[in-house]
Amino acid sequence: MGVRESAQVSQECGDCPIRHRAVCARxxxxxxxxxEQIKYYRSYEAGQTVIWAGDKMDFVASVVTGVATLTQTxxxxxxxxxxxxxxxxxxxxxxxxNAAYDVTATTDLVMCCFRKKxxxxxxxxxxxxxxxxxxxxLDELDAAREWMLLLGRKTARxxxxxxxxxxxxxxxxxxxxxxxxxMVFDLPLTREEMADYLGLxxxxxxxxxxxxxxxxxxxxxxxRHIIVPNLDRLLEEAGDDSDGGFLV
Amino acid sequence: MGVRESAQVSQECGDCPIRHRAVCARxxxxxxxxxEQIKYYRSYEAGQTVIWAGDKMDFVASVVTGVATLTQTxxxxxxxxxxxxxxxxxxxxxxxxNAAYDVTATTDLVMCCFRKKxxxxxxxxxxxxxxxxxxxxLDELDAAREWMLLLGRKTARxxxxxxxxxxxxxxxxxxxxxxxxxMVFDLPLTREEMADYLGLxxxxxxxxxxxxxxxxxxxxxxxRHIIVPNLDRLLEEAGDDSDGGFLV
DNA sequence: CGCAGTCCTTGACGCAGATCAAGAACCGCG
DNA sequence: CGCGGTTCTTGATCTGCGTCAAGGACTGCG
Numbered sequence: 428m429g430v431r432e433s434a435q436v437s438q439e440c441g442d443c444p445i446r447h448r449a450v451c452a453r454x455x456x457x458x459x460x461x462x463e464q465i466k467y468y469r470s471y472e473a474g475q476t477v478i479w480a481g482d483k484m485d486f487v488a489s490v491v492t493g494v495a496t497l498t499q500t501x502x503x504x505x506x507x508x509x510x511x512x513x514x515x516x517x518x519x520x521x522x523x524x525n526a527a528y529d530v531t532a533t534t535d536l537v538m539c540c541f542r543k544k545x546x547x548x549x550x551x552x553x554x555x556x557x558x559x560x561x562x563x564x565l566d567e568l569d570a571a572r573e574w575m576l577l578l579g580r581k582t583a584r585x586x587x588x589x590x591x592x593x594x595x596x597x598x599x600x601x602x603x604x605x606x607x608x609x610m611v612f613d614l615p616l617t618r619e620e621m622a623d624y625l626g627l628x629x630x631x632x633x634x635x636x637x638x639x640x641x642x643x644x645x646x647x648x649x650x651r652h653i654i655v656p657n658l659d660r661l662l663e664e665a666g667d668d669s670d671g672g673f674l675v
Numbered sequence: 676m677g678v679r680e681s682a683q684v685s686q687e688c689g690d691c692p693i694r695h696r697a698v699c700a701r702x703x704x705x706x707x708x709x710x711e712q713i714k715y716y717r718s719y720e721a722g723q724t725v726i727w728a729g730d731k732m733d734f735v736a737s738v739v740t741g742v743a744t745l746t747q748t749x750x751x752x753x754x755x756x757x758x759x760x761x762x763x764x765x766x767x768x769x770x771x772x773n774a775a776y777d778v779t780a781t782t783d784l785v786m787c788c789f790r791k792k793x794x795x796x797x798x799x800x801x802x803x804x805x806x807x808x809x810x811x812x813l814d815e816l817d818a819a820r821e822w823m824l825l826l827g828r829k830t831a832r833x834x835x836x837x838x839x840x841x842x843x844x845x846x847x848x849x850x851x852x853x854x855x856x857x858m859v860f861d862l863p864l865t866r867e868e869m870a871d872y873l874g875l876x877x878x879x880x881x882x883x884x885x886x887x888x889x890x891x892x893x894x895x896x897x898x899r900h901i902i903v904p905n906l907d908r909l910l911e912e913a914g915d916d917s918d919g920g921f922l923v
Numbered sequence: 924c925g926c927a928g929t930c931c932t933t934g935a936c937g938c939a940g941a942t943c944a945a946g947a948a949c950c951g952c953g
Numbered sequence: 954c955g956c957g958g959t960t961c962t963t964g965a966t967c968t969g970c971g972t973c974a975a976g977g978a979c980t981g982c983g
Binding site: 497499501502503505506507509510520521522527528550551554557558560561562564565567568569571572573574575576578579580625626666 | 745747749750751753754755757758768769770775776798799802805806808809810812813815816817819820821822823824826827828873874914
């Protein structure tokens with residue numbers, strides 16, 4: 428409940444989500460951070476790589492606007508996306524030297540960064556930070572495990588429906604849109620990126636999107652703009668019990 | 676480094692891994708716990724279910740001996756294992772009412788449990804706990820993401836090789852065995868459980884294990900006892916770059 | 924000992940999704 | 954406007970793994 432509260436607070440503030448979400452709702456840490464200049468912003472263009480796996484990573488960060496992805500690549504080029512970062516999501520691991528995954532901007536992206544060393548010191552002295560980070564990391568772990576079910580057991584059609592449901596839901600949450608009626612959003616990913624996320628090929632993604640369109644589960648304008656006339660229908664196609672997957 | 680130290684300490688102590696690993700190396704929390712009787716042990720037989728997904732879960736726990744698994748099940752019965760808990764691993768989420776996954780003992784199992792409510796209070800007053808839990812949760816998240824690559828992009832043969840490498844490695848770590856020579860261990864999972872972990876069917880698991888045996892990558896005595904004459908060969912089959920996957 | 928139950932192996936066959944290939948739609952740019 | 958580049962769609966074919974089916978190995982029990 429304390430958590431829910433601070434999440435709401437962050438909606439009012441277009442400035443830096445890390446302040447409210449990761450550090451401390453009371454902002455004493457943020458004050459400190461500003462004073463010591465450990466906090467700064469970076470922006471990237473769509474397609475730019477933020478960090479390569481294995482590179483030294485001297486900051487932790489939180490997405491302000493845009494979408495970034497985490498991907499792993501095998502030697503022979505097979506790629507698997509292992510995370511999608513939307514506004515307010517956190518990247519970087521306190522206590523680790525090097526990045527474990529490639530981080531790429533898939534849209535124009537602004538991140539709010541904290542230099543790692545002082546951030547770790549801050550964490551050691553401000554218990555709220557570790558607790559909030561734990562909260563967020565547990566959410567990510569749940570999302571990752573939900574994704575494991577998708578990757579291991581769902582059909583291509585179910586995978587696509589699940590992805591659309593998740594993106595649409597997160598998009599709606601961002602815009603505070605509790606509008607009734609159809610869910611409408613733009614895909615922030617190319618077909619290839621979708622494929623890398625879902626463990627499919629881009630051809631299969633394209634075919635299944637077309638099939639969902641043909642069957643009236645979704646409508647699309649252009650290639651990226653999605654309209655979901657009936658969310659329950661989509662969730663049914665996603666094969667999810669309960670409420671469509673993510674517990675967040 | 677503080678972490679590493681406490682992990683070593685836990686090796687010397689057959690009592691309760693949670694004490695050193697999750698709570699606090701200095702044991703003040705443990706002392707408190709004992710006094711207030713919030714800590715207790717439970718044992719389960721192989722095959723027993725510890726908790727069903729959705730059930731109320733009023734404790735958090737750490738595995739003392741044996742192996743437990745976390746699985747998700749879809750309405751139509753498709754199952755995906757999303758975690759394997761070996762000694763010293765932690766289950767349960769502070770702040771959540773109900774279990775998100777089925778937890779099952781695959782071997783005889785002893786767990787060290789903390790009643791959740793007091794554990795959460797302990798966490799609020801003892802910063803070390805949240806920090807240690809964050810550490811552990813980040814490790815689990817890395818493992819989950821590694822597993823996403825396996826589920827999404829690896830072939831059946833690579834999946835089997837990866838699983839064997841991970842089990843063998845963890846087994847070796849438990850027994851402090853830095854012995855050179857072949858890696859030897861017993862599989863704690865049935866073929867069906869392996870299949871549920873890897874997103875395969877049990878027939879495919881069986882076939883691929885046979886194939887790895889035929890090709891001399893592994894030897895097996897009975898159905899569960901595995902000998903890996905050449906670990907590098909196995910890792911190569913697993914398709915892993917670096918050191919075989921888990922960063923732990 | 925035989926018998927039932929569990930776990931595992933192996934074979935034959937089919938299909939979902941990968942692969943290969945061609946071209947369409949859309950974009951910015953000269 | 955035409956042109957090249959990127960992204961997407963769709964078709965034809967192939968294949969790795971799932972499905973179905975039969976039987977073997979091992980265990981505990983009467």
